[in-house]
Amino acid sequence: MSIQKDNIARLVERRKEARLGGGEKRIEAQHAKGKLTARERLALLLDEGSFEEYDMFVQHRCTNFGMENSRPYGDGVVTGQGTIGGRLVFVYAQDFTVSGGSLSKTMSEKICKIMDMALKLGAPVIGLNDSGGARIQEGIDALAGYGEIFERNILASGVIPQISGIFGPCAGGAVYSPALTDFTLMVKNTSYMFLTGPGVVKTVTGEDVSSEELGGATVHATKSGVAHFAAENEQEGIETIKRLLSYIPQNNMELPPMRETSDPISRVSDKLNSIIPDNPNKAYDMYEVIAEITDDGDFFEIHRDFARNIIVGFAHMGGRGVGIVANQPRMLAGVLDINASRKAARFVRFCDAFNIPIITLVDVPGFLPGTQQEYGAVILNGAKLLYAYGEATVPKITVTLRKAYGGAYIVMSSKHLRGDVNYAWPSAEIAVMGADGAVDVLYAKDIKADPEHAEEIRNAKKEEYEELFNNPYQAAEKGYIEDVIEPRNTRFRIIRALCSMEGKKQDIPAKKHDNLPL
Numbered sequence: 001m002s003i004q005k006d007n008i009a010r011l012v013e014r015r016k017e018a019r020l021g022g023g024e025k026r027i028e029a030q031h032a033k034g035k036l037t038a039r040e041r042l043a044l045l046l047d048e049g050s051f052e053e054y055d056m057f058v059q060h061r062c063t064n065f066g067m068e069n070s071r072p073y074g075d076g077v078v079t080g081q082g083t084i085g086g087r088l089v090f091v092y093a094q095d096f097t098v099s100g101g102s103l104s105k106t107m108s109e110k111i112c113k114i115m116d117m118a119l120k121l122g123a124p125v126i127g128l129n130d131s132g133g134a135r136i137q138e139g140i141d142a143l144a145g146y147g148e149i150f151e152r153n154i155l156a157s158g159v160i161p162q163i164s165g166i167f168g169p170c171a172g173g174a175v176y177s178p179a180l181t182d183f184t185l186m187v188k189n190t191s192y193m194f195l196t197g198p199g200v201v202k203t204v205t206g207e208d209v210s211s212e213e214l215g216g217a218t219v220h221a222t223k224s225g226v227a228h229f230a231a232e233n234e235q236e237g238i239e240t241i242k243r244l245l246s247y248i249p250q251n252n253m254e255l256p257p258m259r260e261t262s263d264p265i266s267r268v269s270d271k272l273n274s275i276i277p278d279n280p281n282k283a284y285d286m287y288e289v290i291a292e293i294t295d296d297g298d299f300f301e302i303h304r305d306f307a308r309n310i311i312v313g314f315a316h317m318g319g320r321g322v323g324i325v326a327n328q329p330r331m332l333a334g335v336l337d338i339n340a341s342r343k344a345a346r347f348v349r350f351c352d353a354f355n356i357p358i359i360t361l362v363d364v365p366g367f368l369p370g371t372q373q374e375y376g377a378v379i380l381n382g383a384k385l386l387y388a389y390g391e392a393t394v395p396k397i398t399v400t401l402r403k404a405y406g407g408a409y410i411v412m413s414s415k416h417l418r419g420d421v422n423y424a425w426p427s428a429e430i431a432v433m434g435a436d437g438a439v440d441v442l443y444a445k446d447i448k449a450d451p452e453h454a455e456e457i458r459n460a461k462k463e464e465y466e467e468l469f470n471n472p473y474q475a476a477e478k479g480y481i482e483d484v485i486e487p488r489n490t491r492f493r494i495i496r497a498l499c500s501m502e503g504k505k506q507d508i509p510a511k512k513h514d515n516l517p518l
């Protein structure tokens with residue numbers, strides 16, 4: 001064999017070895033757990049043939065605990081670049097078959113390298129996590145590695161989209177990288193995220209809890225809000241990541257991708273003219289409104305199962321990518337509470353950072369009262385949403401469908417927070433509070449003084465109040481809304497406003513950074 005051929009043969013052998021990660025037995029064990037390997041995941045994620053691997057032959061440098069005797073190529077993570085739908089992305093996928101995907105200093109260097117490249121080239125980063133956390137044998141070096149990744153997550157935040165897929169364990173401080181990224185997806189039954197596992201929890205608090213109950217996908221997608229998506233399986237998880245990418249731009253200097261549609265811009269929806277029930281206490285489904293106004297009724301929801309009293313997600317209108325924020329009257333009457341505020345604030349800030357216009361559909365009775373909310377700092381959490389809307393400089397188009405009461409009226413992208421185009425349906429009620437509450441406050445003395453006629457007084461005053469405030473015309477009279485629109489025309493009116501907003505430029509005062517109420 002010539003030297004050249006010999007060299008090539010050795011390269012092929014090395015590549016083969018590197019692709020096996022921790023070896024066939026461990027790959028089998030991974031499959032037996034219902035999990036794919038790092039390479040199988042990347043093959044599903046990236047366009048066929050597009051993967052360009054980096055640092056395949058990197059090996060760890062640890063010499064503690066006999067580690068020098070096992071130095072598999074790649075060191076537990078597969079990194080590189082590829083395309084998804086023809087668009088450049090940078091990826092890393094931890095390989096559980098090598099030391100449980102635990103993070104060594106060299107693994108962190110591989111991850112940091114692709115993060116640096118992504119930032120330099122303005123492309124999204126997708127990390128697929130499946131790891132036992134810091135590599136115990138490396139001690140402080142492994143912690144340093146995490147720190148380097150966190151710092152890059154922070155510097156890249158708001159510059160390039162960062163997406164975390166949790167496809168196995170993600171424990172201890174390792175959870176903070178996903179927490180710093182824009183979107184986190186978990187897979188049901190095979191992934192979990194927690195700071196301390198069930199064992200430590202039992203020792204410290206005496207609580208008996210399984211991994212799934214403590215930090216499984218369902219828990220984080222419904223209770224904590226840590227996960228934006230909970231996929232049924234890995235394939236669904238990867239499809240969700242790809243779909244998410246199709247709605248967002250490559251970086252903060254680009255606009256979200258346009259999507260061709262045959263859905264006419266001027267399509268009217270008669271259904272919307274009768275969607276609001278006559279009874280003000282009866283709910284309707286905001287999803288139906290969204291489906292009526294977006295291109296082809298398409299809507300990609302974020303945080304679907306968390307704080308369901310508010311809906312957030314991406315869609316296209318007239319081919320343009322938009323973010324939709326909508327109160328959901330069917331859930332807690334669409335009230336704003338701590339979780340709804342956190343959820344919507346995070347979404348509004350993502351849209352603003354990445355040039356995605358925000359469409360807000362308002363039907364909100366106010367903030368949820370009570371000790372639980374006050375003790376949980378609904379004041380600060382509500383302020384997050386207020387702040388997010390107030391600082392956002394992307395086009396902001398708002399339609400008030402029914403209620404817009406009190407502070408929640410201001411928060412939900414009102415004119416006063418630099419809302420660009422604010423519309424209301426004729427059914428809108430824009431007021432300090434609902435008629436019942438207002439009458440009880442204003443006429444408490446009269447009602448108390450004449451208990452026999454309490455009901456009559458109440459009804460008469462309610463009527464007076466409703467006549468004055470239960471309509472959008474006071475707001476229209478003062479220019480707080482641009483127009484009262486017929487519901488059937490909502491799609492057309494929003495798209496026309498969107499088109500006119502295309503060249504929008506707006507600044508915020510120069511500052512080092514803001515001091516968002518955390």
Ligand code: HXC
Nearest residue numbers: 099100102131132133134135136137146169171172173174
């Ligand atoms: C080194 C590790 C490891 C780790 C797992 N392995 N975690 N090696 N450092 N952190 C190795 C195991 O020794 C084993 O090696 C192989 O990976 C597979 O692990 P198993 O335990 O056999 O797998 P499984 O039963 O599926 O259990 C997975 C696991 C468990 C739940 C993740 O391994 C585990 O509890 N690991 C430790 C988790 C942890 O406490 N990490 C530190 C968190 S603190 P062999 O050779 O036998 O196959 C942290 C700090 C970060 O991460 C701070 C950042 C600020």
